[in-house]
Amino acid sequence: MAKGRVQLHGVMKSFGAVDVIKGVDLEIAPGELTVFVGPSGCGKSTLLRLVSGLELPTGGSIMIGDRDVTLVHPSERGIAMVFQSYALYPHMSVAENMGFGLKIAGLPKNLIKEKVARAAEILQLTPLLDRKPRALSGGQRQRVAIGRCIVREPEVFLFDEPLSNLDAALRGQMRVEIARLHAKLGATMIYVTHDQVEAMTLATRIVVLNAGRVEQIGAPIELYRHPANLFVAGFIGSPRMNFMDGLVDGAEADSVSVRLNGATLRLPRHNADVRPGAKVTVGIRPEHFRVGPGVDAGDDQAVEFDSVIDLVERLGGETLAHLRMPSLSDGVLVVKMSGDIALRIGTGLRVGVRLAQCHLFDAQGRAVGEPGSRAAVAA
Amino acid sequence: MAGGPMYDNRVSGYLYIAPFLIGLATFTLFPFLSSFLLSFSDYQLQDPVQQARFLGLGNYLHMMGDDTFHGSLGVTFLYVFVTVPLKLAFALFIAFVLNFKLRGISFFRTAYYVPSILGGSVAIAVLWRYVFAGDGLINQALVWAGGEPLNWLGEPAYALFTIVLLRLWQFGSAMVVFLAGLQNIPTDLYEAATIDGAGKARIFFTITLPLLTPVIFFNFIMQIVQAFQEFNGPYIITGGGPLKSTYLLPLMIYEEAFKYFNVGYAAALSWVLFLIIAIFTIIAFASAKYWVFYGNEREDEE
Numbered sequence: 001m002a003k004g005r006v007q008l009h010g011v012m013k014s015f016g017a018v019d020v021i022k023g024v025d026l027e028i029a030p031g032e033l034t035v036f037v038g039p040s041g042c043g044k045s046t047l048l049r050l051v052s053g054l055e056l057p058t059g060g061s062i063m064i065g066d067r068d069v070t071l072v073h074p075s076e077r078g079i080a081m082v083f084q085s086y087a088l089y090p091h092m093s094v095a096e097n098m099g100f101g102l103k104i105a106g107l108p109k110n111l112i113k114e115k116v117a118r119a120a121e122i123l124q125l126t127p128l129l130d131r132k133p134r135a136l137s138g139g140q141r142q143r144v145a146i147g148r149c150i151v152r153e154p155e156v157f158l159f160d161e162p163l164s165n166l167d168a169a170l171r172g173q174m175r176v177e178i179a180r181l182h183a184k185l186g187a188t189m190i191y192v193t194h195d196q197v198e199a200m201t202l203a204t205r206i207v208v209l210n211a212g213r214v215e216q217i218g219a220p221i222e223l224y225r226h227p228a229n230l231f232v233a234g235f236i237g238s239p240r241m242n243f244m245d246g247l248v249d250g251a252e253a254d255s256v257s258v259r260l261n262g263a264t265l266r267l268p269r270h271n272a273d274v275r276p277g278a279k280v281t282v283g284i285r286p287e288h289f290r291v292g293p294g295v296d297a298g299d300d301q302a303v304e305f306d307s308v309i310d311l312v313e314r315l316g317g318e319t320l321a322h323l324r325m326p327s328l329s330d331g332v333l334v335v336k337m338s339g340d341i342a343l344r345i346g347t348g349l350r351v352g353v354r355l356a357q358c359h360l361f362d363a364q365g366r367a368v369g370e371p372g373s374r375a376a377v378a379a
Numbered sequence: 380m381a382g383g384p385m386y387d388n389r390v391s392g393y394l395y396i397a398p399f400l401i402g403l404a405t406f407t408l409f410p411f412l413s414s415f416l417l418s419f420s421d422y423q424l425q426d427p428v429q430q431a432r433f434l435g436l437g438n439y440l441h442m443m444g445d446d447t448f449h450g451s452l453g454v455t456f457l458y459v460f461v462t463v464p465l466k467l468a469f470a471l472f473i474a475f476v477l478n479f480k481l482r483g484i485s486f487f488r489t490a491y492y493v494p495s496i497l498g499g500s501v502a503i504a505v506l507w508r509y510v511f512a513g514d515g516l517i518n519q520a521l522v523w524a525g526g527e528p529l530n531w532l533g534e535p536a537y538a539l540f541t542i543v544l545l546r547l548w549q550f551g552s553a554m555v556v557f558l559a560g561l562q563n564i565p566t567d568l569y570e571a572a573t574i575d576g577a578g579k580a581r582i583f584f585t586i587t588l589p590l591l592t593p594v595i596f597f598n599f600i601m602q603i604v605q606a607f608q609e610f611n612g613p614y615i616i617t618g619g620g621p622l623k624s625t626y627l628l629p630l631m632i633y634e635e636a637f638k639y640f641n642v643g644y645a646a647a648l649s650w651v652l653f654l655i656i657a658i659f660t661i662i663a664f665a666s667a668k669y670w671v672f673y674g675n676e677r678e679d680e681e
């Protein structure tokens with residue numbers, strides 16, 4: 001059964017002379033919650049609107065289920081959409097908002113009422129059915145917008161930054177509700193956000209977009225562990241991955257030696273296609289550093305750096321230290337530590353990291369080779 | 380607080396607002412009050428005011444038996460009830476078209492406003508007279524198209540039509556307000572309705588029109604008030620004729636006062652016109668809560 005499957009083949013979109021979507025190939029399996037994530041202006045909304053039919057592509061084709069819907073009217077694609085602004089009809093009650101599509105489709109009144117009541121039940125909107133949108137809170141409006149989708153029983157739900165107008169606490173709560181709704185309905189959902197935390201927590205699969213192109217597609221943890229390039233490495237994970245410039249010393253069958261900060265790191269890598277002397281970037285996530293005198297001393301699977309504490313951000317549960325390294329061109333390194341660690345600005349600090357947790361990118365920004373062993377990375 | 384340097388020189392403060400107060404008193408309050416008082420008198424323009432006699436409700440009672448007044452009142456209502464809906468619909472239609480996102484649309488938005496700047500002027504009314512004259516532009520066009528020339532200004536049925544048209548032609552200010560109202564409706568709503576399967580006409584009647592009701596209401600009031608006071612058209616183009624078919628109330632008031640010198644009676648007529656406009660406005664406001672939708676107001680019952 002292909003119901004709920006979405007396929008994009010070489011989809012392109014230009015507005016006049018501006019190419020916004022530059023050839024996207026993508027297959028979304030039925031029941032998946034796929035998140036399009038990327039920086040503002042990268043084309044996420046445009047790609048979603050191409051799926052919805054609110055925009056028509058200038059190239060390529062779009063399939064929903066077994067149908068080619070490239071030129072099909074939005075109302076006949078089997079999709080429903082939640083807008084960033086909710087887009088509730090302000091002069092209609094909650095019930096009228098949710099039933100509008102069904103009314104146009106010509107369903108009998110009692111059936112509409114029944115479907116609206118059922119959706120309202122799922123979303124706990126029953127007591128609000130007679131209210132106008134202006135008498136609702138942000139979170140309630142959001143739920144009405146979702147309810148309007150549910151009653152249409154679409155093959156695919158589309159969400160365009162649905163939580164960005166809510167305050168932080170409500171956003172977290174609604175995120176959980178959407179995840180729960182997805183589990184309950186089991187429908188295909190495409191969710192657009194610029195917030196990588198939302199992407200990580202909600203997605204079955206993440207599509208990272210940048211400047212109208214797909215940078216990488218994968219499960220959240222996959223993108224976190226094995227970013228395919230510098231862009232994804234920098235975008236997924238918070239705080240951002242640290243990048244350091246290095247030079248390739250030599251490449252062997254199962255490792256690449258990189259000179260960095262005066263030390264030589266032998267990073268476990270298979271099938272690495274790099275030449276000695278090539279410029280590379282080493283990436284280390286803030287949470288992968290370990291602190292303390294000699295944590296990794298004598299361990300040939302780890303490397304240690306000396307640094308000076310530049311700035312300390314205490315977040316309560318954890319602490320972010322900004323470290324300066326005299327011999328590092330980049331200068332500042334962000335390291336995540338436990339919340340109760342004693343740190344003093346201006347004093348020295350020795351941090352270590354396991355080689356298996358170092359990422360390596362070539363001069364074009366692509367990940368070098370394949371990681372040594374998955375077990376080692378996961379440790 | 381009190382006695383600060385700002386408040387020391389009260390005289391200069393009053394001097395600053397004096398021009399406005401003098402203007403208000405001279406040109407608004409004084410005519411307002413004096414016309415009210417005169418409406419109870421038999422004051423004649425050629426006589427000193429001291430000779431005016433108090434008539435009580437005499438002028439108002441006289442109206443009841445005045446056929447000219449009854450005729451004028453009928454023509455005025457006909458004019459208003461034809462003009463206002465037509466003009467609102469026309470202005471909305473043009474605004475709707477000008478709201479499309481097309482290249483060069485702002486040029487047309489400006490161009491379509493021009494008639495409103497010119498339309499009220501006496502010169503345009505004079506021009507109108509020539510356009511609709513026996514050998515005027517319209518008739519020349521009719522003949523050219525193979526039709527019969529019409530006696531636009533001589534036939535009672537057509538004469539009112541030319542006056543209505545003159546006002547319709549000044550749709551610009553209503554259009555600009557409609558355009559602003561249309562642009563206030565978020566595109567998202569149209570897109571949501573499109574996904575819901577609503578066609579263009581349905582979207583217009585179920586989304587656009589309801590959300591536009593505050594603007595429709597505003598334009599309706601403005602147009603009612605203006606239409607009841609229409610003077611230039613009948614005065615310059617038709618002179619109220621033929622057979623008093625365009626003899627609108629403002630023109631009658633003018634002629635009673637300055638042609639027949641019955642200022643007392645004219646004042647009473649003005650007050651009746653004022654009352655009619657007030658009643659329509661009150662009805663409109665009272666009905667607003669049943670059909671005007673204000674999106675940003677919170678509901679009373681929470």
Ligand SMILES: Nc1ncnc2c1ncn2[C@@H]1O[C@H](COP(=O)(O)OP(=O)(O)O)[C@@H](O)[C@H]1O
Binds near residue numbers: 015042044045046047
């Ligand atoms: N209707 C349009 N006309 C012209 N340019 C557009 C239009 N819609 C979007 N764009 C441009 O396309 C780019 C991507 O927009 P969008 O998809 O909204 O980005 P995102 O949702 O990722 O922030 C932006 O540079 C935007 O200016």
Ligand SMILES: [Mg+2]
Binds near residue numbers: 044161
């Ligand atoms: Mg967007």
